[in-house]
Amino acid sequence: MRGVAVTGTATAKHAPHFETAFIKHSVEPVEIAHLSPIRKLLLAPPTCFDCTTKVLAEHIGPLLRDDVAITNKTSQNQHAELLLRQLGLFITGSGITVQGERVLRTWLTNQVGIDPDDFVFYDGSGLSGHDLVTPRAITQLLRYATTQPWGAAWKASLPVGGEDGSLRARFPDPPLKGHVFAKTGTLGEVHALSGHIDCASGQTLIFSVIVNDHAPSTNDDLKAMDRIVAAIAAGN
Numbered sequence: 001m002r003g004v005a006v007t008g009t010a011t012a013k014h015a016p017h018f019e020t021a022f023i024k025h026s027v028e029p030v031e032i033a034h035l036s037p038i039r040k041l042l043l044a045p046p047t048c049f050d051c052t053t054k055v056l057a058e059h060i061g062p063l064l065r066d067d068v069a070i071t072n073k074t075s076q077n078q079h080a081e082l083l084l085r086q087l088g089l090f091i092t093g094s095g096i097t098v099q100g101e102r103v104l105r106t107w108l109t110n111q112v113g114i115d116p117d118d119f120v121f122y123d124g125s126g127l128s129g130h131d132l133v134t135p136r137a138i139t140q141l142l143r144y145a146t147t148q149p150w151g152a153a154w155k156a157s158l159p160v161g162g163e164d165g166s167l168r169a170r171f172p173d174p175p176l177k178g179h180v181f182a183k184t185g186t187l188g189e190v191h192a193l194s195g196h197i198d199c200a201s202g203q204t205l206i207f208s209v210i211v212n213d214h215a216p217s218t219n220d221d222l223k224a225m226d227r228i229v230a231a232i233a234a235g236n
Contacts, residue, residue, distance in 0.1 A: 004056065015096040022122060026101040029110075030092060065150075069157035072183055073165035077125035084124030097123060108137075112144045126185060135208035138194045142206045155181055158195050170226060175200070176233060182207075189213050191221050197229060199236040207232055 061067070071079040081097075088099030101121055108114045118137035122128040145151045159165030161180030162172040171180045182195025194208035209228055214221035 002056075015094070022098055022101075023120065025098045026121070027105060027116070028102055030099075030102045030106050065153045065157070068154070072157040073159050075166050075184065075186075077127055080125040081123060100124065108141070112141055114140050127187060129188070133210075135194070135210055138208040139206050142194065142196070142208075146206075155196060158183055170222075171229070176230060179233070180229060182229075185210070189216055191225065193225050193229070197233050199233045201236055203236065205232060205236055 062070070067079060067083070070076055071083065084097065084100035084104065085095040086100075087103050088097070088101075089095035091103045092099045104121065105116070108119070109116045114137045118140075119133040120131065121133075122130045145154045148154075158181040159167035160178060161167045161170055161182070162177035166184040167180065167182065171177055176197075179198035180195065182193050182197070185192030185194070190210070190212055191214060192208070192210040194210075196204050196206055198204050207229065209225045211221040211225065
């Protein structure tokens with residue numbers, strides 16, 4: 001079709017299944033500085049194997065910071081899952097979930113300094129009912145981000161109250177409109193909101209609020225969370 005010849009035989013390969021021992025494998029440390037064969041290939045300068053070959057099609061994806069913004073602004077779960085697998089592929093050479101979790105846990109505990117007992121992740125999106133995380137772990141990560149060169153880009157990727165993303169309809173009025181930068185979290189009877197808030201004093205504070213087991217027929221917990229955020233902003 002379209003003059004492209006395809007030869008060979010199609011084969012299928014399946015990654016190891018770690019469902020029964022996922023935690024055991026996900027907590028195994030990984031050397032972040034390790035260069036996997038895949039990572040070496042990605043970092044190597046392009047090689048012209050046959051300079052007479054014509055490029056039939058080319059697609060350049062968005063920059064990582066732009067894709068992170070898409071993921072955070074709209075709660076794009078598929079992108080979050082793919083980012084985790086790409087992380088595992090880039091560092092370990094294997095793009096399965098458990099390898100991504102190994103890399104993530106190693107970084108969060110060793111580099112960010114989060115208590116390893118403060119979180120358990122089974123996926124990249126947070127959709128798993130087995131995922132667990134404390135507000136303390138989230139605020140520790142957000143504090144760490146403010147000290148990094150990429151911290152400003154990370155904050156800019158978060159939904160803005162009353163303006164865009166999953167916070168477009170929340171905090172629509174001054175003084176909170178445009179001054180709450182936070183990621184929402186929604187799963188069954190769980191709501192969460194974590195990020196930065198510009199306070200009345202002019203300082204910016206980090207916060208994390210997680211509500212479990214709210215009544216499924218109401219959004220009273222969301223209203224309470226927004227009042228908490230408003231109280232933090234007004235009182236600091």
